[in-house]
Amino acid sequence: MVVERLPLYLRAISNLTKQGREVISSQDLGAELHTTPAQIRKDLSYFGRFGKQGRGYHAGRLLEELRHILQLDRTWNVTLVGVGRLGKAIISYPGFAPQGFRIVAAFDADSRQVGQLVGGLTVQPMSELERAVREKDVSIAIVAVPATQAQAVIQDLVKLGIRAILNYAPVTPRVPDSVRVKAIDPVLTLQSITYYLRPDGASLAGEEEQDERTPV
Amino acid sequence: MVVERLPLYLRAISNLTKQGREVISSQDLGAELHTTPAQIRKDLSYFGRFGKQGRGYHAGRLLEELRHILQLDRTWNVTLVGVGRLGKAIISYPGFAPQGFRIVAAFDADSRQVGQLVGGLTVQPMSELERAVREKDVSIAIVAVPATQAQAVIQDLVKLGIRAILNYAPVTPRVPDSVRVKAIDPVLTLQSITYYLRPDGASLAGEEEQDERTPV
DNA sequence: CAGCGATTGTGACTGTGGTTACAATCCTCG
DNA sequence: CGAGGATTGTAACCACAGTCACAATCGCTG
Ligand SMILES: NC(=O)c1ccc[n+]([C@@H]2O[C@H](COP(=O)([O-])OP(=O)(O)OC[C@H]3O[C@@H](n4cnc5c(N)ncnc54)[C@H](O)[C@@H]3O)[C@@H](O)[C@H]2O)c1
Ligand SMILES: NC(=O)c1ccc[n+]([C@@H]2O[C@H](COP(=O)([O-])OP(=O)(O)OC[C@H]3O[C@@H](n4cnc5c(N)ncnc54)[C@H](O)[C@@H]3O)[C@@H](O)[C@H]2O)c1
Numbered sequence: 266m267v268v269e270r271l272p273l274y275l276r277a278i279s280n281l282t283k284q285g286r287e288v289i290s291s292q293d294l295g296a297e298l299h300t301t302p303a304q305i306r307k308d309l310s311y312f313g314r315f316g317k318q319g320r321g322y323h324a325g326r327l328l329e330e331l332r333h334i335l336q337l338d339r340t341w342n343v344t345l346v347g348v349g350r351l352g353k354a355i356i357s358y359p360g361f362a363p364q365g366f367r368i369v370a371a372f373d374a375d376s377r378q379v380g381q382l383v384g385g386l387t388v389q390p391m392s393e394l395e396r397a398v399r400e401k402d403v404s405i406a407i408v409a410v411p412a413t414q415a416q417a418v419i420q421d422l423v424k425l426g427i428r429a430i431l432n433y434a435p436v437t438p439r440v441p442d443s444v445r446v447k448a449i450d451p452v453l454t455l456q457s458i459t460y461y462l463r464p465d466g467a468s469l470a471g472e473e474e475q476d477e478r479t480p481v
Numbered sequence: 482m483v484v485e486r487l488p489l490y491l492r493a494i495s496n497l498t499k500q501g502r503e504v505i506s507s508q509d510l511g512a513e514l515h516t517t518p519a520q521i522r523k524d525l526s527y528f529g530r531f532g533k534q535g536r537g538y539h540a541g542r543l544l545e546e547l548r549h550i551l552q553l554d555r556t557w558n559v560t561l562v563g564v565g566r567l568g569k570a571i572i573s574y575p576g577f578a579p580q581g582f583r584i585v586a587a588f589d590a591d592s593r594q595v596g597q598l599v600g601g602l603t604v605q606p607m608s609e610l611e612r613a614v615r616e617k618d619v620s621i622a623i624v625a626v627p628a629t630q631a632q633a634v635i636q637d638l639v640k641l642g643i644r645a646i647l648n649y650a651p652v653t654p655r656v657p658d659s660v661r662v663k664a665i666d667p668v669l670t671l672q673s674i675t676y677y678l679r680p681d682g683a684s685l686a687g688e689e690e691q692d693e694r695t696p697v
Numbered sequence: 698c699a700g701c702g703a704t705t706g707t708g709a710c711t712g713t714g715g716t717t718a719c720a721a722t723c724c725t726c727g
Numbered sequence: 728c729g730a731g732g733a734t735t736g737t738a739a740c741c742a743c744a745g746t747c748a749c750a751a752t753c754g755c756t757g
Pocket of ligand 1: 346347348349350351352372373374375378391409410411412414418433434435449450451570571572573574576
């Protein structure tokens with residue numbers, strides 16, 4: 266949970282730095298991210314003491330520390346499997362590289378996709394996957410194949426030694442515990458959002474709006 | 482947290498149903514979703530008693546109940562703002578409609594995008610946004626504009642009465658408490674994933690691997 | 698250099714989410 | 728129709744993430 270927030274902090278600090286800020290307080294960060302300063306201090310203190318009382322955190326220093334904690338002080342090679350509509354948007358997304366994630370190879374099972382040049386990369390056939398993972402030291406894969414293919418593709422990736430997967434397919438794949446899988450699924454997200462979209466903003470869940478509990 | 486899992490249950494039950502299953506136990510669901518049966522029972526019991534001891538849950542019944550809880554027993558009209566590379570992939574994604582999310586209008590500020598036909602929708606100029614939201618009863622918006630524009634666009638959407646936003650832009654926008662915002666950001670996701678990608682799988686965080694706590 | 702305002706780091710507390718264990722209940726089958 | 732196996736629902740328990748409050752510390756200023 267903490268770890269999921271650190272990238273958010275990273276982004277906020279980065280933004281404030283670009284605005285010329287040198288020193289940043291937990292208040293500043295809290296305001297930027299819409300959370301409480303205490304939360305931020307607690308999170309950071311979990312990894313070390315980076316601030317100065319009465320002053321705040323030195324932006325550059327904190328950036329570096331967070332990058333180090335998250336292992337973002339290096340480059341990560343990423344491979345993409347499934348270069349359909351979504352895959353194409355992902356490849357040509359310029360947001361990965363500046364953060365140290367380089368998509369170094371893209372693969373598709375469809376021969377009509379193979380050979381295409383997308384975002385500076387030539388789409389390769391699946392038969393080349395193994396070599397690429399090995400030679401290019403890839404440890405992260407982005408999966409953007411149809412749901413029916415996802416489990417099989419992911420299984421292959423795991424066999425090749427991939428250690429983390431960003432999965433766009435609407436499935437919950439089975440992987441060894443050693444492999445981290447994170448899913449991105451807009452439908453699931455929308456499906457939970459609607460829960461809160463009640464006319465009155467009322468809640469459900471067993472009528473717990475009765476604050477006086479009637480003892481049996 | 483519970484609410485975020487329900488869509489997962491929904492999907493799993495739906496899958497099992499398609500495989501012909503009529504009755505589903507918490508075990509089955511747990512196996513499918515890679516969680517514990519107890520977790521699932523607890524979650525469900527929070528909203529009511531849907532199962533039968535010794536048997537399990539009736540798939541159809543449970544599906545309906547979950548849909549009702551999440552307010553998915555209706556159609557939701559959605560609008561998309563920002564029809565760039567990502568926006569185009571989203572519009573033409575066939576996964577929304579079957580779950581009751583209909584993208585009924587798409588908007589872009591760039592006149593070169595306006596008028597284009599994408600996935601059965603004609604891209605409209607921003608000036609038409611207000612009318613569409615009003616006339617088509619849109620309460621959810623998907624935002625896929627550049628980061629620099631996101632806050633402004635979202636502010637406008639909120640003013641028009643949008644109650645939920647699925648935000649793809651890498652910013653944490655400020656919105657009133659009444660508006661739900663969920664972000665989808667693959668970079669943030671990758672940035673937290675790398676934390677766990679240590680060679681040995683070791684953890685960091687103040688060396689808490691010492692299980693014997695030395696009392697002060 | 699003392700006093701002051703600001704801000705951190707953290708101990709203590711709180712609440713909530715998750716796990717465990719089991720009584721209650723149900724279906725089936727002989 | 729009774730026994731047995733299966734499975735739920737939940738009470739009791741546990742753990743931990745988040746909140747609160749404050750002493751400790753810092754830089755600045757006069
Ligand atoms: N388009 C979106 O906005 C969107 C959003 C969320 C999730 N998704 C999911 O992402 C995935 C891809 O979506 P899309 O719209 O790009 O679909 P798509 O059909 O356009 O692309 C899928 C690509 O995967 C390739 N493929 C199929 N089987 C393969 C295999 N075994 N190995 C390698 N490549 C294979 C296909 O040739 C195709 O190019 C789907 O699972 C979809 O549900 C898409
Ligand atoms: N492409 C991806 O895979 C991807 C992944 C994650 C996040 N994102 C984010 O999604 C957003 C869009 O990404 P993209 O790759 O589609 O970029 P893009 O530049 O291809 O598309 C952005 C679109 O938004 C339009 N736009 C700009 N300002 C606008 C405004 N004020 N109102 C309405 N429309 C406006 C532009 O005309 C353009 O068509 C960005 O914030 C990006 O960071 C993209």
